[in-house]
Amino acid sequence: MYPENLKYSTEHEWAKVDGVMATIGISHYAQDSLGDVVYVELPAEGKTVGAMDNIGVVESVKTVSTLYSPVAGEVVEVNKELQEKPALVNEDPYGKGWMLKIKMSNPADLDKLLSASDYQAQLH
Amino acid sequence: MLKRTPLYDKHLTLKAKMVPFAGWEMPIYYPQGIIAEHKAVRSSCGVFDIGHMGIIKLKGQSAKLKSAELFLNKIGTNDVAKLSDYSCQYSVICNEEGGVVDDILIYKFPDHYIVVANASNTDKVLAWFSSHAEGVEIKLLDDTSMLAIQGQQAESVVVELFGDEEIAKLKRNHCLVLGDITVSRTGYTGEDGFELFVPNKKMAELWDSIIGMKVQPCGLGARDTLRLEAGLPLYGHEYNDKTTPLEAGYSWAVKLGKEFIGRGALLKERKRKLVGIVLEEKNIPREGFKVYNGGTDPIGEVTSGTFSPSLEKPIALAYIYNRETGDKVSLEIRGKRIEGKIVSLPFIKR
Numbered sequence: 422m423y424p425e426n427l428k429y430s431t432e433h434e435w436a437k438v439d440g441v442m443a444t445i446g447i448s449h450y451a452q453d454s455l456g457d458v459v460y461v462e463l464p465a466e467g468k469t470v471g472a473m474d475n476i477g478v479v480e481s482v483k484t485v486s487t488l489y490s491p492v493a494g495e496v497v498e499v500n501k502e503l504q505e506k507p508a509l510v511n512e513d514p515y516g517k518g519w520m521l522k523i524k525m526s527n528p529a530d531l532d533k534l535l536s537a538s539d540y541q542a543q544l545h
Numbered sequence: 546m547l548k549r550t551p552l553y554d555k556h557l558t559l560k561a562k563m564v565p566f567a568g569w570e571m572p573i574y575y576p577q578g579i580i581a582e583h584k585a586v587r588s589s590c591g592v593f594d595i596g597h598m599g600i601i602k603l604k605g606q607s608a609k610l611k612s613a614e615l616f617l618n619k620i621g622t623n624d625v626a627k628l629s630d631y632s633c634q635y636s637v638i639c640n641e642e643g644g645v646v647d648d649i650l651i652y653k654f655p656d657h658y659i660v661v662a663n664a665s666n667t668d669k670v671l672a673w674f675s676s677h678a679e680g681v682e683i684k685l686l687d688d689t690s691m692l693a694i695q696g697q698q699a700e701s702v703v704v705e706l707f708g709d710e711e712i713a714k715l716k717r718n719h720c721l722v723l724g725d726i727t728v729s730r731t732g733y734t735g736e737d738g739f740e741l742f743v744p745n746k747k748m749a750e751l752w753d754s755i756i757g758m759k760v761q762p763c764g765l766g767a768r769d770t771l772r773l774e775a776g777l778p779l780y781g782h783e784y785n786d787k788t789t790p791l792e793a794g795y796s797w798a799v800k801l802g803k804e805f806i807g808r809g810a811l812l813k814e815r816k817r818k819l820v821g822i823v824l825e826e827k828n829i830p831r832e833g834f835k836v837y838n839g840g841t842d843p844i845g846e847v848t849s850g851t852f853s854p855s856l857e858k859p860i861a862l863a864y865i866y867n868r869e870t871g872d873k874v875s876l877e878i879r880g881k882r883i884e885g886k887i888v889s890l891p892f893i894k895r
Contacts, residue, residue, distance in 0.1 A: 454560070456766065457578045459852040460827040461860075476878070480829045482579045482852050483766055504827075512579070 422449040429540035432493040446519045455481035458510040463499040472530045494523040494531040550596025551748040567665035569597040572764040583854040586763035590696030592760045599667025600686040601660040612680040622799040628653040632719045639791040639807025644786040663780045695738030697852025776890030782849045793819045822861045824885040828878045830861035
């Protein structure tokens with residue numbers, strides 16, 4: 422439920438790193454706590470964001486949650502499929518439910534993120 | 546310490562997400578999720594543990610019911626004298642200012658009445674009854690709980706459950722006593738359906754039988770989206786001690802031709818009205834969001850909002866101060882104005 426190859430924020434985002442590119446989504450724990458996701462508001466492509474900036478919202482039937490950027494950089498792509506199929510966040514949070522890709526300006530941000538086991542340990 | 550209904554262990558077995566609600570530990574949704582539970586009720590049927598509802602029994606002390614009838618007519622807006630045995634009516638308990646103490650169902654039986662109160666208000670209603678009752682015996686029934694089966698298939702499920710065809714003939718707002726279980730044709734979803742009064746010790750077995758018939762268990766989350774689509778008010782949102790049943794659109798349950806607490810205040814009509822709003826974009830309106838009609842000053846405020854699984858659009862209930870402003874409105878959501886339209890209630894027509 423918490424892939425080992427990802428880094429996690431304490432605000433329940435995950436980041437998958439490939440060189441300077443980081444793909445961002447929310448964790449299994451986050452989607453499970455929210456319940457059915459019905460709307461995801463993401464930043465515009467090209468936008469520059471800081472680490473742990475408020476960059477969007479994830480709305481479920483019951484509640485709304487802020488999306489934070491785990492790393493600083495430029496938003497190069499957002500997952501447009503979520504506009505029509507927000508439920509992908511519940512069905513496949515680490516796959517088709519990805520949210521955006523950031524070209525990192527400060528890869529040292531990754532050092533502040535948690536490993537899968539440390540993330541899981543602080544959930545309880 | 547949160548209270549638990551007789552079905553608490555059953556919810557855990559079904560892996561429900563449990564939340565505190567009005568002093569109770571209740572399922573908010575099961576693994577299928579709110580939208581699937583909601584759709585099951587709209588397309589076939591679902592079962593809800595509503596064991597948190599307050600069940601209050603009233604008897605006239607001299608074995609005559611007249612004193613209980615007079616009492617219920619004094620504290621409720623609707624006319625209890627019109628109730629026949631084995632039927633129920635919706636009524637509202639108002640304070641002297643016309644604000645709402647609680648909205649209730651009143652059932653009449655040959656030798657007593659039953660009042661069903663909201664879980665969040667049960668203690669308040671009991672205290673209100675005690676301070677206004679004369680010659681009436683009031684008792685909270687804590688050995689009985691309620692269960693709701695709602696949806697188009699509810700009738701066939703409940704008929705099969707009890708093996709009694711009489712249930713199919715039951716009219717809306719009427720009930721049938723089957724031994725120690727009472728079956729009432731009522732609900733809070735906008736669908737046909739039943740609410741059952743069941744002895745606590747029999748509840749788990751009954752629940753297992755219903756789940757065994759492949760009926761979808763539904764939590765408080767779906768109960769809320771269903772009642773919102775049906776345009777039904779919920780205490781703490783559309784109702785509180787400052788709102789009146791007339792503002793909420795319940796004039797049919799307010800009989801101004803008889804005396805009751807709050808009548809004087811209700812004779813002075815207020816301008817605020819409860820309306821339904823459908824949004825064109827996907828942001829979800831939440832309680833407290835302001836409603837505008839172009840200007841900088843709000844014309845109203847959202848009391849409940851959700852994503853409507855049936856319309857696949859965000860919907861809201863809101864109080865509007867000036868209804869003559871047209872149907873086009875906007876809601877302010879995180880600093881942005883989102884366009885919406887006032888629509889007639891309920892959102893989903895049956």
